[in-house]
Amino acid sequence: MHVVLWTTMKPSHVLMLIMITELVSIIPQVTPSASDCVCDLTNTEQPFPHNKLQTVENRASKCTKIITPQQSVELESLLLGLDRRLPQLEADLAVLEKEDDGDLYGTVSLQVIEHERAEIQQLINKLNSTTLSYQRLNRDTTQEVKELKDEMGALERFDTMQVVREKEVNKRLRRDLDQCQKGPPPTVPPPEPASGNCPHGHLQNVTGPNTYSATEYGASYPYGSWGRDPKPAAGKESWFWMVPLTSSNVFSNFVRLYSSLSSLVVGVSIPGNIIIHSSNPTTNTIQGPNVVMYEDALYYNCYNRDAVCCFNITTKTVTSVAMPKGTGFNSKFNFCHLEACYGYTDLDLATDESGVWVIYSTSDNLGNLILSEVIPGLPPKLGRTWNTSAHKRAVTNTFMACGVLYATRYLTKEREEIFYSFDTVTGRERYDVGIELKKMSTNIQSLNYSPVDHMLYAYSDSMIVSYKVHFV
Structure with a gap:
């Protein structure tokens, strides 16, 4: 008697049946007797196409590798760069129209503008x-996803016992059960207060460089600093300043002012050098590259003193405020990386939306960063202080x-990283900021933020470089 068994079998069952068949084939054949019952097993299911499934998985993996978040960042960076450069070109053209002398200045300015236009193009x-x-990638990927969807639909018909569907149902049931056991979702806590005094949110990224010259x-003079005054005097809203260290890469006795960025690039200063003292160096002249300007006054480390000097551009007078006892100066607590230190960087002056700051170290604080407010006045005073x-x-x-205080560290000759932050409102410290800067030269001697245009101004081995700061 021959009995035909019809069954729906999974591929794994088919494989087991084949193995049993092969095992039976090696057993010595015995002639069945008249009372034996012989059964023929017939599988009506098609074999599962494992090769086809592997091909689908490979194609899906290839799609994941082709489309990355970095691609959207690249497009965004290009748009941001264009958004920055076009207004700058327009402003430079306006300056040229206003200040063109028909001679050398106009010729040089036209060359600078042509260079900017070429970069924009x-x-x-x-x-x-x-x-x-x-667009091509989007079109090709859309077609690829459609084909993968169709192929997966074709493969689903081999799941005759609906194992995959039942697994999905079980996952949903388990998730609902877990949610039921945990009770209602917790109340979402209120958002953290905005960092410091910041109407535009938290620092998210830094792009650029936007200026490199x-x-x-x-x-x-490889050491120095440059930037913009966050609270400029009337008529100086578009002005820039620069302080090159002209003696031993450590000292300077003047600040140089420029009516526009293009004027700075071509080296045309309408007011010329504003002299602090005829000698360099001497009492109350500049020591170290960490200089800023605020309310038409220059703030810097006083020569050979643990004090912050304030040079008024209008009155040409200098006032100062002494730092706390034990504050490092004369290269005691410098900024450093593994290969070298930046000399005479004990006091770092900084500006932001709220005013002037000084970053320094003391022996009592074991060389860690200390942050203090500098309150403008005659003389200036130190305000609130935070240890880090x-x-x-x-x-x-x-x-x-x-x-918010941000700190950078040296990664490579091409990269610098903003790795640390300290929020003066919450007191929170972070060592995982992880924002990289593309360097145009090995060293960055000074770094200033301007709230006027949300730019970082770096003085890098005698080059002036700027970066755009983005907030969320």
Whole structure:
């Protein structure tokens, strides 16, 4: 008697049946007797196409590798760069129209503007090519996903026992059960207060460089600083300042002012050098590169003193405030990295939306960063003070933005990282900020934030470099 068994079998069952069949085949054949019952097993299911499933998985994995978050960041960076450069070009053209003397200044300014226009055109070309590339990628990926969906639908018909469907149902039931056991979801806590005094939110990213140029002094003075006054005097809203350290890469006795960025790039200063003292160095002149300007006054480390000097641009007078006892100066607590230290960087002056700050270290605080407010006045005074756990010699630069102290460290000759922050409102410290800066030269001697245009101004081995700061 022959009995045919019809059954729905999974691929794994089919494999087991094959193994049993092969095992039976090696057993010595015995002639069945008349009373034996012989059964023929017939599988009506098609074999599962494992190779096809593997192909689908490979194609899906390839899609995941092709489309990455970095691609959207690249497009956003191009748009942000274009957004910054176009108003700058317009402003430079307006300055040229206003200040053109028909001679050397106009010729040089036109060359600078032509250079800016060429860079903008490169950005536009890059943006167009990137957009077309992403459009092709989007079209190809859409087709690929549709084909993968169809193939997965075809593979689902092999799940005759609906194992996959039952697993999904079980997952939903288990999730609902867990939620029921935990009770109602907890009340969402209120958001953390905004960092410091910051109407635009938290610092999210830094892009650039937006400006990269040699100073009018060339490579003569690798140390210095530059930037903008957050609270400029009337008529100086678009002005820039620069302080090159002209003696031993440590000292200076003047600040140089420029009516526009293009004037700074071509080295044309309408007021010329504003002299602090005829000698360099001497009492109350500048020591170290960490200089800032606020309310038409220059703040810096006084020569050979643990004190902050304030030089009034209008009255040409200097006042000062002494630092706390034990504050390092004359290269006792410098900014450093593994290979070198930046000399005479004991006191780092900074500005942000709320005013002037000084970052320093003392022996009592074991060389860790200390932050104090500098209250403008005659003379200036030190205000509130915060101690941190970040060691100054592990830091290459600091700056303030919206009441938050940020510190950088050296990664490579091409990269610097904003790795640390201290919020003066919450007292919270972070060592995982993780925002990298693309360097145009090995060292950054000074780093200043300007709340006027949300830019970082870096003086890097005699080059002036700027970066755009983004908040959320």
